[in-house]
Amino acid sequence: MEVSTNKPYHHRQAAFSNLPEIDIGNQGLRKRILQKGTSWQTPFPGDEVEVHYSVSLKDGAYIDSSHDKKMPFRFKLGQHEVIKGWDEGIGTMKKGERAVFTIPPELAYGHAGSPPIIPPDATLVFDIEMVSWNTIRDITGDGGVLKKIVEEGEGWATPREDDEVLVKYEVRLENGAVASKSSEGVEFCLTNGYLCPAMSKAARTMRKGEKAELSVKFSYGCRLLQKGDTRNGDDIPPNANFVIHLELVSWKSVVDIMGDKKILKKIIKVGEGYDRPSEGSVAKVRYIGKREDGAVFERKGHEAEAFEYLCSEEQINEGLDRAIMTMRKGEHAIVTVGTDFLYGYKEFGSISANSVIVYEVELVDFTKEKPFWKMDTIEKIEACERKKNEGNILFKAGKLQRASRKYAIKYIEFDHTFNDVEKCQSNALRLSCNLNNAACKLKLEQYPEASRLCSEVLELDPSNVKALFRRSQAYLRTSQLENAEADIKRALSIDPDSREVKLGYKELKEKRKQYVRYEAEICSTMLSKMG
Template identity: 65%
Template sequence: MCDKRRVDLVLVVVNRESLNTEIGTQGLRKQILTRGTSWQTPFPGDQVQVHFSGHIEGGACLDSSREKGTPFCFKLGQGEVIQGWDEGVATMKKGERAIFHIPPGLAYGDAGSSPLIPPNSSLVFDIEMLSWSTIKDVTGDGGVLKKILREGEGWATPRANDEVFVKYEARLENGTLVSKSEEGVEFCILDGHLCPAICKAVTTMRRGEKAELAVKFSYGYGNTNIDGGVSSESNLTIQLELLSWKSIIDVTGDQKVLKKITKAGEGLDHPNEGSLVKVIYIGRLEDGTVFDRKGSNEEPFEFLTLDENINEGLDRAIMTMKKDEQAIVKISAEYLSSHEVSKMVSANSMLDYEVKLLDFTKETPFWKMDTQEKIKACERKKHDGNLLFKTANFWHASKKYEKARHQRNAVKLIEFDHSFTDDEKCLAKGLRISCNLNNAACKLKLEDYSQASKLCTKVLELDSSNVKALFRRSQAYLKTNELEKAEADIKRALTIDPNNREVKVGYKELKEKQREYAKYQAGIFSTMLSKMG
């Protein structure tokens, strides 16, 4: 039995607080009978569940889900219902009930829908929003649609490098079972598992979340054949549950140092550069052979971070760890500092370290140091750099001298401090000059002539008569064929210190290069004249 008369009665007795609104600009009107219980409304693509009854305005009854006793379900905004429904239901909140007056243009138009609905008919529907399931277009092209069946915990989702543990069941449209994992399966998202859809969807899921994926064949198996000879050119339905995951951090940003957390640490803090850390670690080759082992619970291995005590890859990974954290760190062989170990592995192999950070003490921040501590910190950096320079480790020596982006930089420590006494300022100035000069020497050895000349210029801004700065800058200019600049610097150095043997040798080298350059220029000029003749 049609409930048109009941709808009309409801319209008469509805209280004055009911809202009458117009939706859009094509004549769709809505009158709220019962307010919703939340502020949220469904999004296009969501699967909504409603009860409804309807009739032609001033005419025949249409259909009623209430009489059938079964709610009506459809995907919002996908053209599965008339446009008036799509636009009207999109405004409804959970628990809301409303009357919609739908003009012909948003219903069946001038064609009607024979035999029930004549052309140009306006329709009236009493719709109650029961619930909806969020449908997310994971790929943005409709290739993988995800419906959440059970909400997950927290807010975090896995990242592309992470290792996830999932359960799933995949079926074709006809119900054929493709694959199932009752016990669960663990895999790295980047490596993939079963089909691209799972890898794309799992990065949108929270721990414990269960979802249903509607997968087009292009995100399924491609053009391969599924077991049993069933063509994979079919859409898939996948029930997917994210049980847990292990975070894998790309420490260096180039996939050459990867850290997988096996036990979460305490708090939020982690070591900084120069921290004293206490660790236990075991290093293994790809075949499982142990090649390095340091520390124990009774006697942990202690060292200062980024102080050339261990290979840089492991050093940087430890600096991302929290107290009591345990992790497996995969490191490219190119980070190995031990010559003996480097001979045992290929250049493109990865090494595994099991690491536990027992404790750490962070280096005192720059802003907490008094003036004497700042100067001593500079002197330590300079001393460390000098030792590295003597062993021809120029790259690391340069890092010790500059570390321009860190507060512990031997130059930056004292460059902008205004709390020094006159004696302390004099000592600080000397440290700045010494560090920049030593770093310039490193840059010359590393053939970074542009940086070498800039460092010397900084020294000359503080001490315009510094012979070493003039000489090293002239060497840098000489290597870049800026011969006039090189000559000006070296002549000035000789004027200041005419007996300096190193400068004299450099001056001879410059004159020889000038003669060679003059011959080269003369040759070019001669060739030009012969061609003109």
């Protein structure tokens, strides 16, 4: 439906009077949609809005139109730059929408009016078309950095805190003078920032290819006074505010492998698929290890033949190994490994104790162990037996964390398909693996986990002396003395000649004596204070 926008209201009234009218709020603001919008979104308070309008008094007297000026009217929504009826009404509009708003005097110019054009207590009728709006976001929450999107980016993803971004920018002073500029683009890590805090904060909210205009207060741009590439610092006045035109060209994802910044992986080339190597996988890789000064200290694999190794078997640096197990086939990455994972190199004196090392690595391919849910019953039992033996070797070598992982009983955990003989074999393995794992957990001081594993053994074999003894040790270390005593006495009743159990009982009795002495001292102290 076409209605001329440059005709007075009374000439158009008949053309749209049959369209439905809705109430907005409870102060008499009414809206009649002439043309529906082209999207579902509406502007937010603070957004910079562009509209075309015509306005008349309710009796039809024509007042003004943006069409006469041949340019839309621009204002910030919800910032009291226009009458209240506009802020409330235009906030309901979609892009491309056209509507007639009847605005009562309470939401317009009130009792005073706006002489000589608008009389007192005037009801106004606006024919408004929503042309567009630019979202303005208060990034810092205190007005320190206001961001206006000039050009939308691609997709939905934005950089994460540790990512490395590539941006182009231009910084201007309030008088329009260029303070700093980079047309070629600069790359920096968001955690470190670049030039000023505003750039890092804004880049985290942007999508690839997005262009934005930042209004930056001095407190968020002050580093510009010390750092820049094309400006003369003497020309920048004190406490200057800035406008930054920023484009997010791209970014490289940086993954904090352990969540503590000790292993960081920067993805240079994204891999294919979704699968990743796991413990025991055969991985084919090419990598170069470098010191902080860039000197190469290690090189594995080459173009003709990749280096092949078993994941989680201490065949390469542990930090690099953990990073590779987060990679996908064909992925290229830069892996930075901290001091916690340099013990293998300190012995040779090739790398200083306080340094980090950097690997350039490519995961060429990998082969995973057959998933246990695809194994038949014989394969499951054989796999569990093999893992248990590997765990025993690691336990004897003092590699307790890795041994504990080997003792996992996932292969035989769901044994509803096993026959009687296989059930007997799986139960024996279950007992052995859980007992060995409990021994690992005790040495690792993970006492609640050790207690849980022993309890699982006792569900299958209530008279298992090792399970009773190890659970009593876990109870003893967490000062659950009554539970510890119950388990150790039961173990002694089953095997009174066990030297290990006897020593455990002796330790428990000593612990009880210490506890009694401690209680007596506390009681004596309390009585002396009362006296």
